[in-house]
Structure formats: structure tokens, C-alpha cells
Amino acid sequence: MREMRRRNIYFRDKVAVRRSKLFSSLSLDEASRNRIVIIAEKPQAAERIQSVLNIPAVPARGHLFTLRTKRDKLPSFDVYWSCTKVMKEVLVNILDFIYEVGPDLIIIATDDDREGEVIGYNIFRYLYEGKKWKMNDLFSYDPLPFIHRMYMTALTKYGIEKAFSNIRRMKEDQLAQGLGRNYADCVIGLNLSKALTRRIKLESPDLRRGFSLGRVQTPVLTFITNSTFSEIREESYSISYKYCVLKDTVIELYDSNISPGVYKVVDVRESVKEIEQARPLPNYNDVILELSDKIPSEIIDSALEDLHLKGLITYPRTHSNYCSDPHELYLSYLEMSNWKLINTEIFKFEYSPSIKVKGEKQPIFLTVDGIRERENLTGVERLVADRIFQMMILTFAPPIKVLTREIVLETGDTIQVARKIIDGVNVSFEREFEYKFRDTITIVERREKMRGYRHHFEFPEDKRVISWMVSKNIGTEATRTQYIPKLKERGYLDRGGLPTRLGYSIVSLFSRLIDVELTYKLEEKLNSLSSLHELSVFRSEINRMTIEMYNTVMSADLSDLYPTCPKCHKRMKFAERGRALFAVCRCGYELLLSR
Numbered sequence: 046m047r048e049m050r051r052r053n054i055y056f057r058d059k060v061a062v063r064r065s066k067l068f069s070s071l072s073l074d075e076a077s078r079n080r081i082v083i084i085a086e087k088p089q090a091a092e093r094i095q096s097v098l099n100i101p102a103v104p105a106r107g108h109l110f111t112l113r114t115k116r117d118k119l120p121s122f123d124v125y126w127s128c129t130k131v132m133k134e135v136l137v138n139i140l141d142f143i144y145e146v147g148p149d150l151i152i153i154a155t156d157d158d159r160e161g162e163v164i165g166y167n168i169f170r171y172l173y174e175g176k177k178w179k180m181n182d183l184f185s186y187d188p189l190p191f192i193h194r195m196y197m198t199a200l201t202k203y204g205i206e207k208a209f210s211n212i213r214r215m216k217e218d219q220l221a222q223g224l225g226r227n228y229a230d231c232v233i234g235l236n237l238s239k240a241l242t243r244r245i246k247l248e249s250p251d252l253r254r255g256f257s258l259g260r261v262q263t264p265v266l267t268f269i270t271n272s273t274f275s276e277i278r279e280e281s282y283s284i285s286y287k288y289c290v291l292k293d294t295v296i297e298l299y300d301s302n303i304s305p306g307v308y309k310v311v312d313v314r315e316s317v318k319e320i321e322q323a324r325p326l327p328n329y330n331d332v333i334l335e336l337s338d339k340i341p342s343e344i345i346d347s348a349l350e351d352l353h354l355k356g357l358i359t360y361p362r363t364h365s366n367y368c369s370d371p372h373e374l375y376l377s378y379l380e381m382s383n384w385k386l387i388n389t390e391i392f393k394f395e396y397s398p399s400i401k402v403k404g405e406k407q408p409i410f411l412t413v414d415g416i417r418e419r420e421n422l423t424g425v426e427r428l429v430a431d432r433i434f435q436m437m438i439l440t441f442a443p444p445i446k447v448l449t450r451e452i453v454l455e456t457g458d459t460i461q462v463a464r465k466i467i468d469g470v471n472v473s474f475e476r477e478f479e480y481k482f483r484d485t486i487t488i489v490e491r492r493e494k495m496r497g498y499r500h501h502f503e504f505p506e507d508k509r510v511i512s513w514m515v516s517k518n519i520g521t522e523a524t525r526t527q528y529i530p531k532l533k534e535r536g537y538l539d540r541g542g543l544p545t546r547l548g549y550s551i552v553s554l555f556s557r558l559i560d561v562e563l564t565y566k567l568e569e570k571l572n573s574l575s576s577l578h579e580l581s582v583f584r585s586e587i588n589r590m591t592i593e594m595y596n597t598v599m600s601a602d603l604s605d606l607y608p609t610c611p612k613c614h615k616r617m618k619f620a621e622r623g624r625a626l627f628a629v630c631r632c633g634y635e636l637l638l639s640r
């Protein structure tokens with residue numbers, strides 16, 4: 046530790062030169078390049094930056110610091126940034142690295158999102174202050190005017206060089222939103238979880254596990270629990286005429302439920318309709334939602350991350366469908382036409398009408414390397430890259446022509462209509478798109494109803510949970526895929542994603558305490574934070590809410606948490622075996638609550 050302190054002092058003296066110079070006086074000539082250290086988020090990113098710019102770069106390996114509250118008194122608002130044992134090593138590595146280079150200037154090059162800002166800000170603040178800081182001391186020192194930041198849209202040569210030539214200040218709104226989110230999650234989550242755990246342990250002091258409640262986690266659990274059901278329901282079925290064959294002007298019907306008949310065609314009407322299929326480039330949610338019915342969303346998320354770190358796609362945690370830098374996209378399309386992957390006749394080296402230039406973030410697309418490497422990829426990465434590739438081509442897709450043929454039949458007392466739908470498509474795109482030609486004829490008819498019983502069993506797959514979160518605007522691109530694994534780890538969902546008994550009782554007790562409406566309002570507030578100074582009002586609001594919720598948890602009637610024994614109707618108690626949680630009764634009856 047003494048060694049570390051020595052390095053900090055050294056570092057502060059060294060950068061004191063720069064400290065007096067504000068951001069605007071920055072000049073990056075060749076000579077000063079030797080005196081720079083770049084801090085990236087991931088090791089691969091640091092490697093790429095170093096090889097492109099020939100400037101020493103060191104990775105932060107994600108969050109070096111995590112928010113914690115002091116343990117003794119609840120509710121606690123004494124929130125500080127703590128560094129785990131593993132992360133302390135990373136921190137020492139960064140200090141060693143900087144010590145070796147002895148730079149005049151540190152550039153933060155973490156990811157361009159809220160978490161990236163928080164990571165960069167924390168490292169920078171630690172380097173300058175030489176100590177971990179508390180959220181209460183937010184304004185004791187303001188490093189923002191001294192932070193030099195580069196924002197890369199892709200880890201390509203072009204993307205990195207462009208970011209380096211556009212060194213700018215840290216985006217204060219993004220940082221404030223990141224710090225606010227960390228604060229809200231920590232203060233609400235830790236205080237309520239500790240309160241609940243304490244109360245349960247009063248009755249069951251031998252339990253080792255904790256019981257968690259979370260600002261976003263609990264509404265997600267509520268959604269999953271409410272949309273999970275298993276029941277026998279009465280159902281009505283309808284039969285329609287499904288199979289038939291066209292024979293000149295007469296139609297013959299076949300259907301197992303209906304005796305075949307021959308009908309005279311009275312009239313045939315044709316109409317052509319165009320359906321627009323070009324669409325903008327995808328953002329993070331688009332890609333996750335496209336693929337998450339096949340693959341768990343956290344696996345897609347890590348594939349996106351890996352593709353980005355290899356420089357094959359733009360930064361994936363983006364909510365933008367618009368292009369901030371059309372030049373980068375242009376290079377990718379040019380590469381596609383070089384490989385004859387898109388038709389230059391249609392491409393014509395102009396931007397497609399479905400690509401709009403707006404904002405400062407890129408949507409997701411394959412970089413030039415991504416287009417070259419796509420066919421060498423395997424597994425989930427290949428699947429994800431292929432889907433993004435398809436989406437890129439779709440920005441140029443011409444409208445689909447749909448031919449509808451209505452056949453009017455004479456059937457004695459009723460008139461029936463048959464439709465034939467033929468999908469037409471621009472010939473030059475045949476290589477890229479696969480179309481299913483629907484050529485069966487459906488006869489629209491009065492339907493007959495039948496009754497039956499069926500066992501319904503349903504629970505929401507990842508895709509539905511995430512699209513629900515997107516529609517309610519809760520969580521962020523960087524976090525939405527993490528809640529289901531988290532709920533499984535905490536024993537609220539089983540391995541298959543179904544709520545455990547424990548999950549059900551947590552929801553029945555606390556879903557009103559931390560509900561979607563409240564979470565939604567908080568998210569809105571978080572997303573509108575634009576400066577660090579707004580954080581003080583925001584924090585006191587969070588504190589007030591936390592006290593209210595804390596009191597509710599402390600006074601809640603927890604008896605619903607403990608099941609009643611089905612044999613002797615007494616209240617059961619919690620017991621632990623390994624990681625599994627049971628409810629046990631004196632009569633010997635046991636119930637598994639969570640594995």
C-alpha cells in the first residue's frame with residue numbers, strides 16, 4: 046500500500062503540469078504522443094488502440110470500483126466506491142503502467158455509454174485524488190474540465206484514428222445518468238435487501254443466504270411471475286376449409302372434416318399491393334429481439350461484445366437507428382459491393398433512403414473487417430453477424446409486390462371467397478433473400494365452433510421479458526439481459542426460468558412496494574439528468590423514497606413468506622441445505638422453496 050501511495054504522489058506531481066492546462070489548450074503533435082497513456086475498458090480494446098495509434102494503452106477490465114453502503118446502521122446513505130481484491134490488482138497494474146510511461150496526459154477511451162463514463166470518471170478521479178471517493182463528496186473536487194476523452198464508434202483503424210483526432214470532454218449528461226443509476230440501484234437495492242435479510246434472520250438466525258430486492262429486479266420478477274401460469278382451460282376450436290385445388294373455373298374442396306364439394310367460379314379479381322421492407326439499421330434492442338427466441342439474450346449480448354472487441358461490428362450497446370458517421374457505413378457497403386455481396390446497380394454508391402444521419406451514436410453494423418471475416422466466424426458469433434449482415438442489406442431492399450387473387454365461388458345459399466397470394470420480388474435480390482411462395486388457396490368460410498379442454502402452460506421466454514422492459518423503458522441496453530441470470534442466481538427463478546416458490550412469495554409481498562410505475566418514473570428522471578449538479582436533488586429524492594420503502598419492508602407482515610404445512614396446518618420455517626432453501630415443519634413435512 047505504501048508503494049501505491051508513493052506512485053500516486055509521483056503521478057500527481059507529474060501531471061501537475063497538465064493540471065494547470067485546461068482542455069482547450071490541448072495539442073497533439075508527434076512529440077507529445079510519446080507522453081500519453083490511453084485507458085481503455087477491455088484488454089482487446091487496449092491492444093487495438095495501442096497497435097493503431099502506437100500510443101501505450103492499458104485496460105480497466107470493466108468496473109474497478111463498485112458502490113457499497115456502510116454496514117452498521119440502516120438505512121444507510123453513506124455510499125462509497127469500493128475496490129474488490131481482484132480489481133485492486135488491476136488498479137495496481139494500471140498504476141505500474143502509468144508509472145513506467147510517465148505521461149503528461151491521460152486519455153480515457155472507455156465505451157461510449159453510461160457505464161463507460163462511470164468507469165473512466167472513477168479511474169481518473171482516483172488517479173488525481175489518490176483515494177477512493179464517497180458519493181457525498183461528489184463536489185469536493187471537479188475533475189471534468191481535465192478529463193480528455195475519446196469516443197470510438199468501432200475498434201477499427203478508421204474508428205480509432207477518427208476518435209483520436211476528435212478528443213473531447215467527457216459527456217456530462219451520460220456521466221450524470223451513469224452515476225445516478227449506480228446510486229439509485231445501490232441505495233434502494235442494498236438497503237431494502239439488507240432490511241429484508243435482517244428481518245428473516247431474526248426468525249431463522251442460522252440462514253447463511255441473503256434475500257434481495259432490487260429497483261429493476263423486483264418488477265422483472267413480478268412480470269415473469271404474473272405471466273407464468275399452468276391451468277386446464279376450456280377452449281373453442283374452429284374448423285375452416287384448409288385444403289383445396291384450383292381446376293380451371295371450378296374449385297374442388299378437400300378437408301377431412303368436410304365432405305368434398307365442387308363449386309363454380311363466378312368471378313376472379315386481381316390486385317397488386319406494394320409492401321415496404323427497407324428498414325433502418327438495427328440498434329441493440331433490435332438485434333436482441335430478433336434473435337432471443339433462439340438464443341438466450343445474455344449469450345447474444347456477449348457475442349455482440351466479442352464481435353465489437355474484435356473490431357468486426359460497431360459499438361453494440363446503442364439505442365440509435367441513425368448514423369452519426371455515414372462515412373464508416375459507406376466503407377462497409379463499399380466492401381460489400383467489392384465482394385459482390387450487394388448489387389452495385391441498386392447501391393449506386395449512394396446512401397439508402399432508410400439510412401438517416403442524426404445524433405452522435407452509430408447503429409449496429411459490420412465494419413469492413415466484419416464483412417471480410419463474417420464467413421470465418423462460427424457458432425453464435427456467426428449467427429449474430431449474419432443477422433446484422435442481413436439487416437444491412439435490408440436497408441436497400443425494394444418493396445415486395447404482393448399479388449392478391451380473389452376467387453368468388455357459387456355455393457348455393459352462401460358466397461365464398463378464395464385468396465391466392467403470390468409474393469413477387471426484384472430479380473436482382475434473389476441471391477440475398479429467400480422468399481416463401483405461399484400458393485395454397487384458403488377458402489374463407491363461416492367457421493364451425495367445437496369445444497374441448499387443453500392444458501395451458503406458459504412462461505415468458507427471454508425475448509418477452511426484454512421486449513416488456515423495452516416497452517416499459519426500464520433498464521438499459523447494457524443491463525437488460527442481466528436480470529434473468531441474476532434472478533436465477535438468487536433462487537427466485539429455477540434453471541428453466543420458472544419462478545420458484547420463494548420467487549412467488551417475494552412477488553406477493555413486495556410487488557406493490559417496488560412496482561413498474563415507480564421504476565418507470567425513476568428511469569425517466571434518470572434519463573433526463575444532464576449535469577452532475579442535478580445529482581444532488583436526485584439523490585435526496587432517492588433517499589426520501591428509500592426511507593419510505595425501507596419502513597414498509599421493516600413493518601411488512603412477513604407471515605405470507607412462510608408456507609402453511611399441508612399436513613398439520615402450522616406455519617413452516619426456513620431451513621438451508623447447501624444452496625437450497627426449504628420450508629420445514631415440526632411434523633417432518635418439507636417443501637423445496639428454491640434450489
Ligand SMILES: [Zn+2]
Nearest residue numbers: 610613630632
Ligand atoms: Zn406439519
